[in-house]
Amino acid sequence: MDSTVKFILHSRHKILYCAFSLIRAIRVIDRFQIMKIIPLAIPTPFYVGDVNVYLIKEEPLTLIDVGPKTADAKNALRDKLQRQGVRLEDIRRIVLSHAHEDHCGLARTVRNAAKNAEILIHGWETGHLFGRLDSAEHKNLMLRAGVPTEVFIDLQAMYKDVSLLTDALETSEFSELKDEMELEFAGGTLKVLHTPGHTPGSCSFFREADRTLIAGDCVLKRITPNPIVSPDPSDPDKRFQSLAEYLVSLARIRTLSPTLVYGGHGEPIFDFEEIFHRYIRSINDRQRKVIDLVSKDGATAFDITQKLFPEAIGKNIHRFLAISETIAHLDYAETEHKIAVELKENVELYRKL
Numbered sequence: 302m303d304s305t306v307k308f309i310l311h312s313r314h315k316i317l318y319c320a321f322s323l324i325r326a327i328r329v330i331d332r333f334q335i336m337k338i339i340p341l342a343i344p345t346p347f348y349v350g351d352v353n354v355y356l357i358k359e360e361p362l363t364l365i366d367v368g369p370k371t372a373d374a375k376n377a378l379r380d381k382l383q384r385q386g387v388r389l390e391d392i393r394r395i396v397l398s399h400a401h402e403d404h405c406g407l408a409r410t411v412r413n414a415a416k417n418a419e420i421l422i423h424g425w426e427t428g429h430l431f432g433r434l435d436s437a438e439h440k441n442l443m444l445r446a447g448v449p450t451e452v453f454i455d456l457q458a459m460y461k462d463v464s465l466l467t468d469a470l471e472t473s474e475f476s477e478l479k480d481e482m483e484l485e486f487a488g489g490t491l492k493v494l495h496t497p498g499h500t501p502g503s504c505s506f507f508r509e510a511d512r513t514l515i516a517g518d519c520v521l522k523r524i525t526p527n528p529i530v531s532p533d534p535s536d537p538d539k540r541f542q543s544l545a546e547y548l549v550s551l552a553r554i555r556t557l558s559p560t561l562v563y564g565g566h567g568e569p570i571f572d573f574e575e576i577f578h579r580y581i582r583s584i585n586d587r588q589r590k591v592i593d594l595v596s597k598d599g600a601t602a603f604d605i606t607q608k609l610f611p612e613a614i615g616k617n618i619h620r621f622l623a624i625s626e627t628i629a630h631l632d633y634a635e636t637e638h639k640i641a642v643e644l645k646e647n648v649e650l651y652r653k654l
C-alpha cells in the first residue's frame with residue numbers, strides 16, 4: 302500500500318474518531334445543561350384554582366399549556382411572560398398536555414398573537430375540537446350509565462358555558478403529538494410520553510438528562526386526578542377504560558424515577574414515590590367503597606354515584622366529575638372480575654358476584 306493511500310485511510314479514521322468524540326461530547330453537555338423550565342401560575346374560574354403553564358425558555362420558545370380563554374388568564378400570561386423577557390409574539394410552539402379548557406383555552410389566541418406558532422396535541426384528544434358533552438357518543442355513554450335524560454341535558458348546558466373558555470381548532474391548525482417523539486430545543490430535548498387516564502390523549506414530557514417530568518394533570522401534589530368519562534378513541538361506542546389506563550401511566554412514570562415533577566396545578570413534586578403510593582392507597586380505598594355499594598339486585602353507575610358523592614350530585618361540574626369517577630371505578634372493578642355488569646334496556650346494571 303503506497304503512502305498516499307495510507308495517509309487517506311489514516312485521515313479518514315481520524316475524522317471518524319473526531320466525529321464520534323464530538324457526538325459523545327454533545328451528549329455529555331446535554332446531560333449537564335439545565336433546561337430553563339419556568340412555571341407560570343395562571344388564574345382559572347374553576348374550583349381547582351390556578352393552572353400551571355410552563356415556559357420552556359429555550360429556542361424555539363415554547364409554552365406547555367396556555368390557560369383558559371378569559372381576560373384575566375390572558376393578561377396574567379402576558380404579564381408573567383414579560384417578566385421573563387418574553388412576549389406572546391415571541392412564542393414559536395404551543396404544546397398541550399390535554400384538551401381541557403383550563404389548559405388549552407388560549408391556544409388560538411396565543412397562536413394568532415405569535416403569528417402561527419405551531420400547536421401540538423395528541424390525536425386522542427377532542428376537547429379542542431368540540432364541547433366536552435357535545436357528541437352523540439358522550440350522550441349514549443352517559444345514558445347507558447343510568448344518568449337520567451334531564452340530568453344529562455343539565456350537564457350538557459353547563460358544559461356549553463364551559464366550552465366558551467376555549468376556541469375550537471380546525472384539524473389543519475395543529476399537529477399530533479406521538480408517544481416517544483422528541484421535542485427539540487437548543488438546550489436539549491423533552492420526550493413525549495402518552496400518559497392516558499385523566500383523558501385519553503393526556504401527555505407528559507420527560508427530560509431524560511435530569512429526570513424532570515412535566516406531567517399535566519396526570520400527577521398533582523394535593524389531589525388525585527379525575528379519570529374523565531370519554532368514548533374510546535378506537536371504538537367510540539365503547540367507554541375508554543380510564544382508570545385502568547391511568548394506573549398503567551402511573552406505573553410507566555414510576556419506571557423513569559423522576560426526580561422533579563411539574564404538575565398542571567399546585568406545587569412541584571420532589572418525591573414521586575410518595576405520591577405514587579398515596580394515589581394507589583386512595584384508588585384502592587375508593588375501589589372498596591364502590592364495590593360495597595354494588596348490590597345483588599343491581600345498580601346503575603348513577604345510582605352508586607348518588608350514594609358515593611351525595612354532596613356533589615346536585616352541583617353540575619362536581620356532578621359530572623363524580624359520575625366520571627364512579628364509572629371509572631366500576632369499569633375497573635368489572636375488568637378485575639370483582640363485580641358483574643349486564644345491559645338491560647340499554648342501561649348497565651352492576652351486581653355483586
